[in-house]
Amino acid sequence: MPFLRTRLLFWGLHFALILAVACADIFEVISSTPTLLPRSARTYAEVANNFFAAGIGRHAEVQNPFRPEVRAYLNYAGIEAGYSYFAPNVPPSYRILFELQLPDGTIDHDVLGDEAGEMNIRLASLLDEIGNTKSDAWREILMKLATYSIWSYHPEATSVRAILGALRLPTLDEFRAGAKRSYEFRYAYDFSFVEASP
Amino acid sequence: MLSLKANWRREVIAWLFPSDRDTWLTILRIGLGLEVTLQTFWLRADWYYLFASNGPGLNTRVVVESFLASESPFIPRLGWLVQFGAALGLSEHVTLFSTWLTLLIAGIFLLLGIVPRAAAITAWFLHLCTAKSGGLLGYGVDNFMTIGLFYLMLSPLPDRFALTHKLWNRRAADPRLFGFFRRILQCHLCLIYFFSGLAKSLGSGWWNGASVWRALIRPPFDLLSPELVASWHFFLPIVGISVCFLEIGYPVFIWLRRTSRIWLALVCLMHLGIGLAMGLHLFALNMIVLNLAAFAPPARFSKEPND
Numbered sequence: 001m002p003f004l005r006t007r008l009l010f011w012g013l014h015f016a017l018i019l020a021v022a023c024a025d026i027f028e029v030i031s032s033t034p035t036l037l038p039r040s041a042r043t044y045a046e047v048a049n050n051f052f053a054a055g056i057g058r059h060a061e062v063q064n065p066f067r068p069e070v071r072a073y074l075n076y077a078g079i080e081a082g083y084s085y086f087a088p089n090v091p092p093s094y095r096i097l098f099e100l101q102l103p104d105g106t107i108d109h110d111v112l113g114d115e116a117g118e119m120n121i122r123l124a125s126l127l128d129e130i131g132n133t134k135s136d137a138w139r140e141i142l143m144k145l146a147t148y149s150i151w152s153y154h155p156e157a158t159s160v161r162a163i164l165g166a167l168r169l170p171t172l173d174e175f176r177a178g179a180k181r182s183y184e185f186r187y188a189y190d191f192s193f194v195e196a197s198p
Numbered sequence: 199m200l201s202l203k204a205n206w207r208r209e210v211i212a213w214l215f216p217s218d219r220d221t222w223l224t225i226l227r228i229g230l231g232l233e234v235t236l237q238t239f240w241l242r243a244d245w246y247y248l249f250a251s252n253g254p255g256l257n258t259r260v261v262v263e264s265f266l267a268s269e270s271p272f273i274p275r276l277g278w279l280v281q282f283g284a285a286l287g288l289s290e291h292v293t294l295f296s297t298w299l300t301l302l303i304a305g306i307f308l309l310l311g312i313v314p315r316a317a318a319i320t321a322w323f324l325h326l327c328t329a330k331s332g333g334l335l336g337y338g339v340d341n342f343m344t345i346g347l348f349y350l351m352l353s354p355l356p357d358r359f360a361l362t363h364k365l366w367n368r369r370a371a372d373p374r375l376f377g378f379f380r381r382i383l384q385c386h387l388c389l390i391y392f393f394s395g396l397a398k399s400l401g402s403g404w405w406n407g408a409s410v411w412r413a414l415i416r417p418p419f420d421l422l423s424p425e426l427v428a429s430w431h432f433f434l435p436i437v438g439i440s441v442c443f444l445e446i447g448y449p450v451f452i453w454l455r456r457t458s459r460i461w462l463a464l465v466c467l468m469h470l471g472i473g474l475a476m477g478l479h480l481f482a483l484n485m486i487v488l489n490l491a492a493f494a495p496p497a498r499f500s501k502e503p504n505d
Binding site: 001004007008011014015018019022025026029030033035036037060067068069071072075076077078079080081082083084085086087088089090092093095117118119120121122123124125126129141142145146148149152153167169171172175176181 | 211214215237240241244247248253254255256257258261268269270271272273274326330332334335336337338340341342343344345346347348372374378382385386389390391393394396397398399400401402403404407408409411412413415416417418419424428431434477478480
């Protein structure tokens with residue numbers, strides 16, 4: 001077999017990276033979300049997560065001289081993310097309701113995430129990012145972008161209130177007792193539109 | 199001691215480089231070709247909404263690409279293509295349309311096996327550009343498509359069923375190379391399922407059925423009515439535990455002769471169920487293609503080398 005050693009070395013490194021990403025992901029799950037493990041496991045998981053995350057250059061603030069190359073390779077191979085889909089528990093979903101103030105004083109409503117099929121699943125990812133981020137600044141940027149996209153379909157609106165709600169799903173027992181899905185208020189942002197100066 | 203070490207080494211090499219036919223590569227090529235074609239076609243109406251940097255749309259591309267650049271300057275993105283197009287005097291609109299069209303053609307070429315290596319590299323690069331630039335709107339299928347296309351473009355193409363092979367009668371690659379690349383895909387799938395099952399089993403919801411309930415009634419995956427799901431309440435814990443067991447057990451039971459076929463069938467059924475019940479059609483197709491390519495029985499037990 002030609003290039004046997006080179007092949008083994010390359011794919012060995014490839015699988016070491018897959019393992020490092022998967023371990024970082026699983027330890028992050030343990031350290032940051034409630035699991036069946038005892039609370040003391042969180043501390044150890046955080047240490048382990050930091051170790052693996054440093055190896056794969058996940059955090060910019062941690063020194064890793066090969067970070068750009070490692071991050072690029074992880075993205076090339078599609079292995080930059082772990083595999084903890086819907087784990088350890090299914091996360092909440094979000095919705096943004098837009099109240100559009102029209103020039104005649106009336107209010108129109110629109111919603112992000114009422115598309116069909118493939119696009120709806122993709123918009124749900126954006127809504128998850130907006131709802132789950134702990135950064136106020138990042139959330140505001142994303143809310144601005146979402147609001148702008150809605151406004152571009154309603155250019156007559158003078159201002160928009162964007163309300164982010166988290167969907168509260170009833171448990172099975174609650175549902176059988178008659179409870180329905182409801183939205184819990186999370187954040188509201190007011191945006192107004194002015195013509196950009198030339 | 200030395201001979202023991204040499205024997206062990208020989209065993210490992212023999213396991214890593216088994217002689218295999220290229221049937222699995224045909225499944226992977228056709229499956230991913232279909233996937234790329236369908237995804238690109240389905241996104242045709244939303245392409246500018248997703249990726250344009252101005253005008254009606256989400257306009258997230260520029261923000262996402264600035265984060266990508268800080269992560270690594272080497273990660274492909276649509277901004278590169280837009281800049282390249284601008285240097286040729288093309289507008290962003292034209293460049294985005296050209297990207298869409300090229301990706302669609304690459305998918306069709308993969309499907310038919312026309313210059314499959316070039317088609318696989320093109321599909322991988324353009325898919326990566328769109329997946330990265332549209333990162334905020336991405337989900338699992340984008341990563342798994344990248345994984346599949348990455349392995350496909352590095353594998354010994356063309357396979358015997360590719361049009362290019364039939365027309366020009368290219369010489370087939372070393373059968374051990376087919377076996378080796380299949381091993382890589384097999385090992386990767388084992389890691390994916392093991393860690394996915396492990397992460398799920400850490401949450402109480404997968405043991406008592408609550409996570410299955412939430413997954414099925416959570417928008418945008420709530421294709422089934424909650425009343426219908428609630429009427430199956432006895433099955434929900436069984437489904438949750440089965441998913442954990444199926445995924446954690448995958449790296450063991452998929453290799454055992456007695457269980458490999460049943461495990462493959464169960465995993466494909468699980469993905470089919472996810473696709474139909476939750477509307478994750480592309481994700482389901484992608485995972486079924488990867489599983490069939492990696493472990494489909496006819497090639498799985500085939501000892502004879504390529505023709």
